[in-house]
Amino acid sequence: NAGVTQTPKFQVLKTGQSMTLQCAQDMNHNSMYWYRQDPGMGLRLIYYSASEGTTDKGEVPNGYNVSRLNKREFSLRLESAAPSQTSVYFCASSEEGGLAGTDTQYFGPGTRLTVL
Amino acid sequence: AQTVTQSQPEMSVQEAETVTLSCTYDTSENNYYLFWYKQPPSRQMILVIRQEAYKQQNATENRFSVNFQKAAKSFSLKISDSQLGDTAMYFCAFTGGTSYGKLTFGQGTILTVHP
Numbered sequence: 753n754a755g756v757t758q759t760p761k762f763q764v765l766k767t768g769q770s771m772t773l774q775c776a777q778d779m780n781h782n783s784m785y786w787y788r789q790d791p792g793m794g795l796r797l798i799y800y801s802a803s804e805g806t807t808d809k810g811e812v813p814n815g816y817n818v819s820r821l822n823k824r825e826f827s828l829r830l831e832s833a834a835p836s837q838t839s840v841y842f843c844a845s846s847e848e849g850g851l852a853g854t855d856t857q858y859f860g861p862g863t864r865l866t867v868l
Numbered sequence: 869a870q871t872v873t874q875s876q877p878e879m880s881v882q883e884a885e886t887v888t889l890s891c892t893y894d895t896s897e898n899n900y901y902l903f904w905y906k907q908p909p910s911r912q913m914i915l916v917i918r919q920e921a922y923k924q925q926n927a928t929e930n931r932f933s934v935n936f937q938k939a940a941k942s943f944s945l946k947i948s949d950s951q952l953g954d955t956a957m958y959f960c961a962f963t964g965g966t967s968y969g970k971l972t973f974g975q976g977t978i979l980t981v982h983p
Contacts, residue, residue: 783969794872794959794973795913802969810970842913846969856903857971859913 754778756860758843764866765833773828773863775843783846784826785810785857786818788839795842801826833867840864870895872962874974881950882982888935889945889977891960900964902936902943903971908956919943921964950981 756777765771777784782803787795787810797810801820815837817829826845830837844857871894881887893902904916919927919936926934931951935944947954960974 785970787971792975794975795961795971796973797970800970840911844913848969856915856918858915859905862911862913 756843756845756858758841758860758863760863761861762864764868765830766868767834769833769867770829770831771833771865772830773841773843773865774825775827775860776825777843777845777858778824779845779847779858780823781845781847781858782823783848784820785844785846786816786826786828787842787844788812788837789842789862790839798828798841830865833865835867838865838867870897870900870962870964870972872960872972872974874958874960874977876977877975878978878980880980880982881947883950883952885950886946886948887950887979889947889958889960889979891943891945891974893941893943893960893962895941895962895964897965900962902934903961903963904932904934904943904945905959905961905973906954906956907959907976908953913959916958917945947979952981952983955979955981 759774785800786798789795799818801807804823819827841863843860846857900921902919906914917929931948957976961971
C-alpha cells in the first residue's frame with residue numbers, strides 16, 4: 753500500500769516549457785487535490801477533484817490545468833511554465849470530500865519544481 | 869473566505885519539555901474541521917491531529933493535544949514530552965462550509981527540539 757505517489761520528485765524547466773506532474777493513489781479515495789507550497793505562505797489549493805470525472809478550481813488555478821484520468825490518477829499540467837510557478841507541489845487524496853463532509857487528506861511526497 | 873493565522877514563525881523547545889503552537893482562524897461557518905499537519909525535513913505532510921468543531925471535547929493523540937476555543941476561534945497544539953523527531957514545520961488547517969474538503973492552511977511554525 754503505497755498511499756499517494758508523485759512523479760517526478762524534482763524538475764527544472766525553462767520558461768515557456770510544458771510539463772505534467774503525475775499523482776496516483778491506491779486507497780480507493782474519491783477526492784484528490786493539488787496544492788503548491790511557497791515559502792512563508794503555507795499550502796494553497798490549485799485544483800481539486802471531488803470525484804472521478806469532475807474537477808474544479810481552487811485558490812490559485814491560473815497557469816495550470818488538471819485531468820482526473822480515472823479514480824486513481826490526477827495530473828497537473830503546466831502549459832507554459834513561468835518563474836512564478838517555481839514551488840513545491842503536493843498531491844493529496846481523501847475518501848470523501850466536498851459536500852459529503854470532510855475527512856483526512858493524505859499527501860504525497862511532493863515535487864520540487866524550478867522554472868528558470 | 870476563511871483565513872488561518874499562525875503568529876509564531878519559529879519556536880524551540882528542549883527535549884522532554886512541553887511546547888504550545890498557536891493558531892487562530894476566521895470563519896462565519898458553524899460546522900467545520902481543524903487540523904494540525906507536521907512537515908519534517910523530508911517534506912512529507914503528516915496528519916498530527918484533527919478536531920470537529922461540533923465536539924466540545926479537545927482532541928488528543930498520544931503526546932499531542934489541542935486547546936480548541938470555538939468562541940475565540942483559537943486552535944492551539946500542545947506537544948508534551950517533546951522528542952527530537954518532533955522537529956518539523958507545523959501547519960494549522962481549516963475546512964468547512966462551502967469549502968468542505970478543501971483545506972486552507974496557515975503559514976506554518978518551524979519547531980526545533982534541542983537535545
